[in-house]
Amino acid sequence: MPPSRRTASLRPPIRAPSTRTPGYPDEMACPHRTGPGRQLRNRKSLPAAWAGLDGEELDQSTGIHGCVFCHRGRFVAGHGTKEGALEMARLALRD
Incomplete structure (x- = not known):
């Protein structure tokens, strides 16, 4: 049985060396996300050029192939x- 959204969000974060932005596996929306995690405040916003983009538009903006989305917030x-x-x-x- 696949994990529920709740259990998927309780997994420990994946941290890149020397970053303040944890990544979380998320099978429901897309395999991997980056964001503020369990804290309620955002320490650093993602680039304004990424806001609201998804798919190929976000790939072009970031220069990274395989992007899924960036929340407009x-x-x-x-x-x-x-x-x-x-x-x-x-x-x-x-x-």
């Missing part, structure tokens, strides 16, 4: 692979 984004999500987090921290 710039607090969470998703990618099809763990490596891609971590690369998005690294790129966002450089912005």
